[in-house]
Amino acid sequence: MISNCFATLSTRVWLAGCAFALAASVAHAEPEAPLFHDSHFHLTNYIQEGVDIQDFLELMGDDVGRVALFGIPLQQTWSHGNTGDFAPTYYLHTDAPLYYYSFTDAYIAQTYLSLDQAQRDRFDPMITGFNPADMYGVEHIRRVLHTFPGVFSGIGEFSIHKEFVSSKVAGETASLVDPALDRIFEFTAETGLVSILHCDIDVPFADQMQEPIYLRQMAALLRRHSDATIIWAHTGLGRVVTPKTSSASASATTRSSNHLEYLKMALADEGLDHVYFDISWDEVAKYIVASEARIEAMAAMVNAYPTRFLFGTDAVAPRERESYMKVYRQYAPLWDALTPEARRLVTRGNYERVFDRARERVRAWERENVAGYGQVQDKG
Numbered sequence: 041m042i043s044n045c046f047a048t049l050s051t052r053v054w055l056a057g058c059a060f061a062l063a064a065s066v067a068h069a070e071p072e073a074p075l076f077h078d079s080h081f082h083l084t085n086y087i088q089e090g091v092d093i094q095d096f097l098e099l100m101g102d103d104v105g106r107v108a109l110f111g112i113p114l115q116q117t118w119s120h121g122n123t124g125d126f127a128p129t130y131y132l133h134t135d136a137p138l139y140y141y142s143f144t145d146a147y148i149a150q151t152y153l154s155l156d157q158a159q160r161d162r163f164d165p166m167i168t169g170f171n172p173a174d175m176y177g178v179e180h181i182r183r184v185l186h187t188f189p190g191v192f193s194g195i196g197e198f199s200i201h202k203e204f205v206s207s208k209v210a211g212e213t214a215s216l217v218d219p220a221l222d223r224i225f226e227f228t229a230e231t232g233l234v235s236i237l238h239c240d241i242d243v244p245f246a247d248q249m250q251e252p253i254y255l256r257q258m259a260a261l262l263r264r265h266s267d268a269t270i271i272w273a274h275t276g277l278g279r280v281v282t283p284k285t286s287s288a289s290a291s292a293t294t295r296s297s298n299h300l301e302y303l304k305m306a307l308a309d310e311g312l313d314h315v316y317f318d319i320s321w322d323e324v325a326k327y328i329v330a331s332e333a334r335i336e337a338m339a340a341m342v343n344a345y346p347t348r349f350l351f352g353t354d355a356v357a358p359r360e361r362e363s364y365m366k367v368y369r370q371y372a373p374l375w376d377a378l379t380p381e382a383r384r385l386v387t388r389g390n391y392e393r394v395f396d397r398a399r400e401r402v403r404a405w406e407r408e409n410v411a412g413y414g415q416v417q418d419k420g
């Protein structure tokens with residue numbers, strides 16, 4: 041039984057999606073540059089190492105217009121007692137814990153401020169270095185805005201439930217019902233900061249027949265913060281968090297049905313108009329383009345709700361253009377199945393609308409609340 045934590049789907053909207061799909065198959069000329077804006081990009085990795093921003097600008101070239109720029113809020117501990125001289129660079133490389141690394145925000149801010157104005161205009165820096173299970177977490181976000189006014193557009197990507205990561209984080213485990221998280225979203229509503237939230241909709245290797253474990257808590261959280269702008273990363277999917285199926289024996293082509301149903305119900309729910317979905321990460325793209333049927337089903341939904349999806353790579357400190365462009369290329373069959381307008385919105389238009397509004401609102405909040413705002417050194 042599909043849970044009714046979201047309002048029911050209107051058939052009319054769904055049919056519109058099918059009509060759109062028809063239109064899509066007609067005209068899919070190669071879009072003009074830039075090909076996309078990247079709503080999900082990590083400049084540094086789990087040991088806070090990354091690529092030089094000027095080298096990254098080279099990788100972007102003319103194909104990538106703007107980028108939501110952030111690090112990774114967690115540092116992977118290198119515990120000699122655990123892996124000896126082997127230096128882990130990823131959370132799957134060792135059992136040693138992860139801990140919140142707040143300096144990432146100063147690093148991202150300084151990186152942004154090292155650019156000239158034209159280069160700055162291509163980036164939307166995001167604050168990530170806070171602990172969402174700490175009632176003081178929101179104070180870190182406020183302090184970063186006061187310390188680096190004129191820089192940040194949002195918060196995230198930050199995670200609440202993320203497969204093998206959440207349980208490795210030292211300290212209190214983050215949760216969707218923690219008032220510390222409500223304080224953070226209340227502050228984003230006040231300031232205009234856009235949020236990118238990573239929260240797996242379910243536990244790893246979940247029972248295909250069960251309702252996703254975190255679905256109701258997530259629905260309630262999103263509903264509690266209708267005046268915030270929230271991007272649910274990866275549509276709630278992830279590594280080993282696969283699209284739910286209608287029956288254990290369902291073939292690959294039907295397995296995506298329940299997940300799509302949950303998404304459609306959320307999209308049709310007027311109380312959740314402030315929620316967007318990014319389709320970033322190669323792990324997610326592989327689910328979505330796994331079969332003709334899945335591409336068609338996803339395209340029909342995106343064509344029906346073209347203003348609610350954002351493309352992102354979820355690339356982490358890429359050094360080659362090929363690896364950076366990989367996810368965009370993976371989605372080629374989806375791009376071809378979208379109407380030209382839906383493709384424009386998902387790859388560029390929605391980013392511009394959501395992040396321009398965030399920039400404007402956060403700057404206005406800073407002018408109101410940050411003493412002496414305007415003294416940021418201007419290299420432009």
Ligand SMILES: [Zn+2]
Nearest residue numbers: 080082197354
């Ligand atoms: Zn990410």
